[in-house]
Amino acid sequence: DTAVSQTPKYLVTQMGNDKSIKCEQNLGHDTMYWYKQDSKKFLKIMFSYNNKELIINETVPNRFSPKSPDKAHLNLHINSLELGDSAVYFCASSQGTSLGEQFFGPGTRLTVL
């Protein structure tokens, strides 16, 4: 009965590779988010989709490309991985685009070697 799930939980890869992280929510929410948490635990939003439409696109390198095939899924593809991309990436969802509680996934720890 997992609410927000992410795969994989851990991802170790070499610089220059391309990788994807998948997120799924079974809460019936219409809004999904990607956050990046750095080594100092600072949490910053990257993207948000509402009903499959991109509504938040923070200053993120264009190597990062989100894709939302439907309201329940939001995937994150990263091209040409760099050392600085190493972080924990969290997916979250909420009902509606304003306020309200966001439900977070367990995170994907990405390590770029």
Place this chain on the structure above:
Amino acid sequence: AQSVTQLGSHVSVSEGALVLLRCNYSSSVPPYLFWYVQYPNQGLQLLLKYTTGATLVKGINGFEAEFKKSETSFHLTKPSAHMSDAAEYFCAVTLYPGNDYKLSFGAGTTVTVRA
């Protein structure tokens, strides 16, 4: 734009002692305020939130927070710490009403509980 400042990146308390985590915000319009908790190797979980109405908000696990507009604060407290409260705590703010759908998080406060 809104922002959040959490005073103290690390708080250490004895088991059974008061837990007090400080959060101040800046916002040009009435804010919605949140406290989230992150246990080791897990995602964030909502502890409590303030939207409108009663300024003293009760959350899960015995935590509560009070919205003080005059002080632009939303401090989190728990009367008696338990070992299981050891975690990272984040204060967050968003705007209402407004077009800004984003949660802005503070830098987090790490809580350790001594036996």
